[in-house]
Amino acid sequence: MKKILLTVASVVALSSSAFAADLYKGGLKDAPVYEAPATWTGFYVGAHGGYGFGDLDGQVFYKAPTGAISSDIAGKEKTDIDGGFGGGQIGYNKQIDRLVIGIEADISGIDISGDNAFTAKYGDATWKKNFDVTVDYFGTVRGRVGYAFGSVLPYLTGGFAWGHAELDNNVFYKSAPAASGWVSGKGDADATLTGWTAGAGVEALVGSNWSVKAEYLYVDLGEEDFGIKGDVLNAQGQRTAAFDTDHYKGDVTFHTVRLGLNYKLGGTVYEPLK
Numbered sequence: 001m002k003k004i005l006l007t008v009a010s011v012v013a014l015s016s017s018a019f020a021a022d023l024y025k026g027g028l029k030d031a032p033v034y035e036a037p038a039t040w041t042g043f044y045v046g047a048h049g050g051y052g053f054g055d056l057d058g059q060v061f062y063k064a065p066t067g068a069i070s071s072d073i074a075g076k077e078k079t080d081i082d083g084g085f086g087g088g089q090i091g092y093n094k095q096i097d098r099l100v101i102g103i104e105a106d107i108s109g110i111d112i113s114g115d116n117a118f119t120a121k122y123g124d125a126t127w128k129k130n131f132d133v134t135v136d137y138f139g140t141v142r143g144r145v146g147y148a149f150g151s152v153l154p155y156l157t158g159g160f161a162w163g164h165a166e167l168d169n170n171v172f173y174k175s176a177p178a179a180s181g182w183v184s185g186k187g188d189a190d191a192t193l194t195g196w197t198a199g200a201g202v203e204a205l206v207g208s209n210w211s212v213k214a215e216y217l218y219v220d221l222g223e224e225d226f227g228i229k230g231d232v233l234n235a236q237g238q239r240t241a242a243f244d245t246d247h248y249k250g251d252v253t254f255h256t257v258r259l260g261l262n263y264k265l266g267g268t269v270y271e272p273l274k
């Protein structure tokens with residue numbers, strides 16, 4: 001038994017000596033290299049672009065000469081809108097183990113627009129109306145919560161949204177079926193709207209400071225009463241009177257899909273080896 005133990009000990013000692021000699025000959029340059037873990041902590045800035053689609057969903061009302069808004073004259077009206085947008089963002093992330101929490105603010109210049117034409121009757125009078133709706137810019141301030149898989153970060157996001165919408169109205173009016181012609185008019189309204197947004201995305205590191213992301217957001221800018229004011233025009237297009245009879249009450253909602261590029265400020269996205 002003693003001979004066996006002595007033999008095993010000798011083999012272990014010789015193997016250890018050989019390994020140490022090989023390590024010494026190879027030097028530190030041949031030692032295994034371990035990649036440092038990615039960290040998402042820090043401030044970042046970036047740019048984005050994408051596509052939005054949604055609608056202004058509501059009702060059109062006529063204001064009587066007494067000043068009171070009368071009953072609905074057109075039924076439920078939905079004006080579909082869509083278009084592209086682009087803008088920038090700034091944010092901050094804090095990574096705790098694999099959990100990443102942060103906040104991001106962005107603003108986008110856009111042209112999400114559409115139109116809706118319909119005919120409405122009120123008593124003996126008939127209106128032919130065309131509404132052009134445009135959301136020309138919007139922004140959000142959102143929280144983000146994600147779970148990091150190294151250099152990939154899927155996340156949920158939501159918070160405050162705001163935007164600006166314009167509504168142009170072209171109207172043709174006939175007082176009675178037997179009237180000889182139509183009286184035309186043009187009017188417009190605009191409003192700054194506020195609401196909420198929610199969505200999800202995934203972000204991936206593509207360099208020491210750079211990351212790319214794909215993101216979906218649903219934006220609800222709330223209900224607005226667009227009180228349209230304009231001019232009644234004669235056959236030569238000259239103003240003959242003012243009108244503020246049309247009101248379009250509705251919700252402005254849309255979906256967005258976007259791609260973004262972020263640059264992390266104040267150091268690389270890799271922690272130093274310890």
